[in-house]
Amino acid sequence: DGGITQSPKYLFRKEGQNVTLSCEQNLNHDAMYWYRQDPGQGLRLIYYSQIVNDFQKGDIAEGYSVSREKKESFPLTVTSAQKNPTAFYLCASSIGGRTYGYTFGSGTRLTVV
Amino acid sequence: EDQVTQSPEALRLQEGESSSLNCSYTVSGLRGLFWYRQDPGKGPEFLFTLYSAGEEKEKERLKATLTKKESFLHITAPKPEDSATYLCAVQDDSWGKLQFGAGTQVVVTP
Numbered sequence: 396d397g398g399i400t401q402s403p404k405y406l407f408r409k410e411g412q413n414v415t416l417s418c419e420q421n422l423n424h425d426a427m428y429w430y431r432q433d434p435g436q437g438l439r440l441i442y443y444s445q446i447v448n449d450f451q452k453g454d455i456a457e458g459y460s461v462s463r464e465k466k467e468s469f470p471l472t473v474t475s476a477q478k479n480p481t482a483f484y485l486c487a488s489s490i491g492g493r494t495y496g497y498t499f500g501s502g503t504r505l506t507v508v
Numbered sequence: 509e510d511q512v513t514q515s516p517e518a519l520r521l522q523e524g525e526s527s528s529l530n531c532s533y534t535v536s537g538l539r540g541l542f543w544y545r546q547d548p549g550k551g552p553e554f555l556f557t558l559y560s561a562g563e564e565k566e567k568e569r570l571k572a573t574l575t576k577k578e579s580f581l582h583i584t585a586p587k588p589e590d591s592a593t594y595l596c597a598v599q600d601d602s603w604g605k606l607q608f609g610a611g612t613q614v615v616v617t618p
Contacts, residue, residue: 437608499551
């Protein structure tokens with residue numbers, strides 16, 4: 396079945412450490428997105444990518460980095476510069492251009508220890 | 509700046525007690541309004557897309573409607589399995605990014 400796979404489901408980060416969240420899709424979607432979800436707040440866009448080897452900053456890109464070397468993969472790195480990284484991270488994909496609704500992954504919960 | 513506001517923040521219903529959730533939006537040019545359902549610890553699940561005022565969509569006990577300034581998600585005779593957070597999002601540009609509201613948490617008790 397087609398879908399989006401995020402891993403790991405739970406991730407613990409020590410102070411000053413970089414961590415990478417994985418996102419893989421087999422839907423043949425052109426566009427991919429990373430959102431952050433905090434309690435009581437809406438999903439906030441971190442980065443998005445329309446095509447391979449191209450990506451743009453969203454509303455809260457500081458302290459994060461991404462790459463898009465393959466159509467299927469859009470990993471997110473949470474760097475030590477992100478001072479409050481504890482959150483639920485969601486990856487999504489859509490048919491490029493006009494949106495017919497995102498397909499979301501199951502999320503990664505990141506906790507700083 | 510585009511804004512999406514959902515109300516109420518939380519809603520507690522008895523099984524069978526119908527109610528409505530509201531999503532009000534300000535956007536320069538609405539290209540689509542989306543409703544998602546999210547269960548705890550999981551990714552959102554797509555429910556509906558509405559494109560123009562007056563449009564309605566239905567799925568089981570859920571019905572979504574759209575006006576020029578807001579959308580409603582009506583839950584008719586809810587069951588405990590309808591308990592979830594319902595998210596509203598708008599698309600305001602030609603490319604496809606969505607702006608999300610904070611969601612309404614619905615709890616349906618037997």
